Amino acid sequence: MPMNAQDIERMIKEEIPDAVVSIRDLAGDGDHYAADIISESFRGKSRVQQHQMVYKALRGNMGGELHALALQTSAPK
Template sequence: MPMNATDIERMIKEAIPDASVTIRDLAGDGDHYAAEIVSESFRGKSRVQQHQMVYKALQGNMGGELHALALQTSAPAS
């Protein structure tokens, strides 16, 4: 069963409490999402490290219940 956007957002915010999360369903199938995540905890980290933080927050659901997630991560503008 696919994950819904609310669950994705909740999992990210539980792991990265200060995150501002915007989720879009790209295909209308509940299986392909895009997420924009802004968090101070990303500051000074590479894009790969930022994405790893998000994947960790999803607790192994990437590739399983969550088939595709396009990520855009950043620290807040200074």
Template structure:
């Protein structure tokens, strides 16, 4: 069963409360998304560390219910 964008956003915000999250459904199938996430907690972390934080927030759904998620992460400017 695919995940919807609201569920993805909710999971990310539960783990990263200050995150500003923008999610787009790339294929209209609820399975392929692009997410832009901005959070102060990303400051000073590598891109890999930032993405690991997001994957942790998704609690193992990546590769299962959520097939593909293109991530763009950053700290606020």
């Protein structure tokens, strides 16, 4: 069963409370999303570390219920 965008956003915000999250369904199938995430907690971290934080927030759903998630992460400007 695919995940919906609201569940993805909720999980990210539970782990990264200050995150500003924007999610798009890329294929209209509930399986392929793109997410733009801005958080102060990303400041000073590498892109890999930022993405690891997001994957941790998804609690193992990446690659299972959530098939594909293209990430853009950054700290606020």
